[in-house]
Amino acid sequence: MAIILGDIQYGKAESRLVRIVRDTPRHEIRDLNVTTALRGPFQNAYLEGDQSNVLPTDTQKNTAYAFAKSKGITSPEAFGLELAHHFVHDVDPVEGARIEVEEYAWERAVVDGAEHDHTWLRKGQEVRTAAITVDATGEYVIGGLKDLVLLKSTGSEFTGFLKDEYTTLPEEKDRIMATALQAQWRFAPTAGQSLDDIDFEAVYPEIKAIMVKHFATLHSLALQQTLWAMGKAVLEAFDFIAEVRLKAPNKHHFTYDIGRFGIENKQEVFWAADRPYGLIEAQVTRDDAPDAGEAWRFSAGLA
Numbered sequence: 495m496a497i498i499l500g501d502i503q504y505g506k507a508e509s510r511l512v513r514i515v516r517d518t519p520r521h522e523i524r525d526l527n528v529t530t531a532l533r534g535p536f537q538n539a540y541l542e543g544d545q546s547n548v549l550p551t552d553t554q555k556n557t558a559y560a561f562a563k564s565k566g567i568t569s570p571e572a573f574g575l576e577l578a579h580h581f582v583h584d585v586d587p588v589e590g591a592r593i594e595v596e597e598y599a600w601e602r603a604v605v606d607g608a609e610h611d612h613t614w615l616r617k618g619q620e621v622r623t624a625a626i627t628v629d630a631t632g633e634y635v636i637g638g639l640k641d642l643v644l645l646k647s648t649g650s651e652f653t654g655f656l657k658d659e660y661t662t663l664p665e666e667k668d669r670i671m672a673t674a675l676q677a678q679w680r681f682a683p684t685a686g687q688s689l690d691d692i693d694f695e696a697v698y699p700e701i702k703a704i705m706v707k708h709f710a711t712l713h714s715l716a717l718q719q720t721l722w723a724m725g726k727a728v729l730e731a732f733d734f735i736a737e738v739r740l741k742a743p744n745k746h747h748f749t750y751d752i753g754r755f756g757i758e759n760k761q762e763v764f765w766a767a768d769r770p771y772g773l774i775e776a777q778v779t780r781d782d783a784p785d786a787g788e789a790w791r792f793s794a795g796l797a
């Protein structure tokens with residue numbers, strides 16, 4: 495019997511990085527949480543304590559801060575590609591890099607009816623995510639979001655489900671449907687196109703809008719059906735997106751029994767339970783999608 499070292503990677507997780515562009519009185523802000531992970535011949539660091547191939551995680555962190563100024567941040571995806579290219583192409587032993595980015599959005603404060611130049615309020619909505627991998631097999635970019643909290647107060651039902659001796663759930667023709675959506679989409683440039691041709695900044699709000707629209711407008715027979723509609727619509731809208739992965743906790747809202755107090759409840763008063771929750775997941779893919787390769791191999795699970 496031999497004990498072997500399996501998969502390895504190492505890096506700096508969750509470098510909080512804020513970039514202000516202040517070339518004019520009207521500043522711009524990007525607020526990121528950056529995770530880097532390197533893959534390559536680092537076995538001897540584990541087996542023998544030999545650091546000769548190890549680019550310190552501290553250096554990886556420094557590189558992210560340096561690039562925030564020298565390369566700028568046009569999008570989480572493009573920033574991740576810059577970092578991944580650098581580690582793989584410029585740092586000799588590195589064979590692969592995985593960069594995961596979260597972005598927290600800010601909106602300008604409105605003061606006396608006008609947008610302020612250098613004061614922002616944190617936007618309370620979703621966190622934008624990106625996961626970038628570069629290695630000898632190719633380059634992979636995944637965009638995404640998480641914690642997009644959505645609720646519709648009608649237009650959702652759940653009936654006709656399988657029942658056995660343990661089923662107590664009543665059929666519901668008109669219910670609240672709510673979730674905190676996590677979605678990730680894999681970019682796959684079409685023929686003649688490269689990742690650099692994709693306008694990640696323009697695509698992000700459009701994907702979010704498509705998903706919100708289908709959540710709102712589909713009369714939902716189940717959260718499963720809603721996820722399918724959202725994922726399919728994104729693929730129909732963008733030929734350079736190959737695959738969408740969705741994860742949706744079903745944030746149950748139970749009609750509260752105020753009949754016990756002689757008060758009728760016509761879907762007006764609910765108990766919003768936080769746990770347990772149904773967890774509905776789906777992958778929606780083109781049947782001719784290029785191979786995902788290393789795209790989904792994760793590091794810190796941030797994105």
Ligand SMILES: O=c1[nH]c(=O)c2[nH]c(=O)[nH]c2[nH]1
Nearest residue numbers: 652663715716717718744772
């Ligand atoms: O949209 C739903 N899907 C389910 O699978 C399910 N199961 C459940 O109890 N409620 C719901 N709602």
